[in-house]
Amino acid sequence: MQKRKLILSLGLLLFSAAMLMQSCSENTKKTEGKVKYVIPDSLLHTLVIDTVRKCPLVNALTLTGKVDFNQDKQVNIFSLVSGIVQDVKVQLGDYVKAGQVLAVVKSSEMAGYSNNLVIAQSNITTTRKQLEASKELYKSGLASSLDVTTAQSNYDQALSALETAKKIIKINGNSSNGDYVIKAPINGFIVQKNITNSTSVRSDNGANLFTISDLKEVWVQANVYEANIEKVHIGDKADVKILSEPNRIFTGKVDKILNVLDPTSKVIKVRIVLENPDYALKPEMFASVIVSNPEGRDAICIPSKALVYENSRYYVVVYKGKGDADIAPVDVLNTLGDKTYLNSGVEEGERVIASTALQIFTELNN
Numbered sequence: 001m002q003k004r005k006l007i008l009s010l011g012l013l014l015f016s017a018a019m020l021m022q023s024c025s026e027n028t029k030k031t032e033g034k035v036k037y038v039i040p041d042s043l044l045h046t047l048v049i050d051t052v053r054k055c056p057l058v059n060a061l062t063l064t065g066k067v068d069f070n071q072d073k074q075v076n077i078f079s080l081v082s083g084i085v086q087d088v089k090v091q092l093g094d095y096v097k098a099g100q101v102l103a104v105v106k107s108s109e110m111a112g113y114s115n116n117l118v119i120a121q122s123n124i125t126t127t128r129k130q131l132e133a134s135k136e137l138y139k140s141g142l143a144s145s146l147d148v149t150t151a152q153s154n155y156d157q158a159l160s161a162l163e164t165a166k167k168i169i170k171i172n173g174n175s176s177n178g179d180y181v182i183k184a185p186i187n188g189f190i191v192q193k194n195i196t197n198s199t200s201v202r203s204d205n206g207a208n209l210f211t212i213s214d215l216k217e218v219w220v221q222a223n224v225y226e227a228n229i230e231k232v233h234i235g236d237k238a239d240v241k242i243l244s245e246p247n248r249i250f251t252g253k254v255d256k257i258l259n260v261l262d263p264t265s266k267v268i269k270v271r272i273v274l275e276n277p278d279y280a281l282k283p284e285m286f287a288s289v290i291v292s293n294p295e296g297r298d299a300i301c302i303p304s305k306a307l308v309y310e311n312s313r314y315y316v317v318v319y320k321g322k323g324d325a326d327i328a329p330v331d332v333l334n335t336l337g338d339k340t341y342l343n344s345g346v347e348e349g350e351r352v353i354a355s356t357a358l359q360i361f362t363e364l365n366n
Contacts, residue, residue: 037363039323048305048355049319052346055301060292060336061231063270065222067242067285069191069213070273076192076208081180083107085199090210092193096184102210105180105201113168114177120162127155188214191283215283218276220252222289223267232257236293238272239337242285250274250281254291292336299333299341303354307332307340308361316346317353317360325353327364 039047083105090102134151137143192211195201201209220240224232234257240250256271272289274281307330308315318326330345346352353360 036324037360037366039325039360041323043356043360044323046356047319047353048303049351050303050306050354052300052302052348052350052352054298054348055339055341057295057297057299057334057341058292058336059231059295060290060334061224061228063222063224063289063291065220065272065287065289067281067283067287068219068221069215069283070217070219073186073188073217074191074211074213075185075188077102077182077185077210077212078203078208079105079180079182079201079205080203081105081107081109082202082204083109083180083200085195085197085201086179088193088195088197090190090193092190094190095188096190096212097187098184100184101181102184102190103182103195105182107180109180109203113165117162117165117169120158120165123158124155124162127151127158131155182209184212186212186214188212213283215279215281216276218274218281218283219255220272220274220281220287220289221269222272222287222291223265224257224270226261226266226268229268231293232270232291233293236291239290239292240272240274240281241288242281244285245280248280290336299343300346300348301339301341302330302346302352304335304338304340306352306354306357308357310361314345315361317357317364318346319351319353325360325364327361 084107085103086106087104088102089104090096090100096102131148131151131154134143134148138145138148189212190210191213192208194207195209220238222238232254234254236254238252238254240252241248242250252272252274254270255273258269258271261268270291302316306316308317314330314332316328316330318328320326328345331343333341333343335341
């Protein structure tokens with residue numbers, strides 16, 4: 001009986017010891033599972049770590065718009081005479097230089113101007129000879145001073161008529177063979193062309209024959225909804241992006257705010273003037289515009305790449321040193337390009353990880 005009790009006690013003792021060892025093992029595993037993640041040196045050397053600082057707060061408003069011609073550097077060309085187009089020398093999209101011939105128009109009006117020039121030149125010869133003759137007769141006593149004065153007046157009128165005929169010819173292309181030569185008044189691109197060979201043109205027709213625009217400077221017309229009108233001001237910085245060059249930013253300023261609200265779309269137009277030296281900006285292109293203006297106060301700012309978004313909240317990874325990092329939730333105030341402004345979450349002088357932040361955030365969470 002005692003032997004059975006001894007065996008039973010020994011079994012209970014062994015069972016208790018086994019349970020204790022299992023419990024210790026589980027506690028050890030739990031403790032090991034809670035070991036904080038430390039950034040390894042191999043990764044640490046590749047990270048970008050930035051310091052939280054205070055920056056002048058800038059408000060940003062994203063707008064949509066399109067590229068347009070700079071109408072201050074655009075010329076519409078009309079025909080000053082009536083006639084038939086004989087020779088169109090340029091096509092839509094061609095680059096032309098000032099003085100280059102665009103087209104030739106056969107015109108009866110130009111033929112009339114040329115005839116007037118010939119008549120005026122002939123009158124000069126006739127009146128000059130009459131004046132010389134009157135002066136000789138006056139010296140001989142065969143003509144009066146009134147005759148000389150009349151001859152001089154006729155000669156002066158002939159000179160005036162000749163100058164007028166020359167000016168008319170010059171205004172109308174400087175051609176004396178009955179052709180009206182249309183020339184480019186400025187350097188630029190042919191952006192509109194409304195004639196072809198054999199087209200009949202009239203001087204009293206309001207339609208332009210060509211439009212030339214210098215695309216080295218263009219406008220971007222952006223739409224501002226009624227609720228955001230007060231957020232846009234003349235002189236505000238504007239960053240423009242286009243679909244064809246998504247990684248390029250064109251920078252300009254708000255040049256004009258049109259104070260007319262579209263009754264249908266409820267938007268007003270704001271105009272941004274942009275330099276376009278390589279002609280990358282083409283009229284009618286879609287444009288995304290970010291208009292920014294300083295608010296006059298400072299706010300905590302961090303690199304936008306330091307933000308991590310999860311479960312409807314923003315976080316940053318704060319670096320403590322020696323591979324130690326913590327997760328901190330932040331309240332985002334505004335984001336402008338590569339800079340994000342915060343209401344709270346981190347303090348000035350703290351350091352945040354600004355590259356591979358999502359990977360380290362995930363490791364810390366696990």
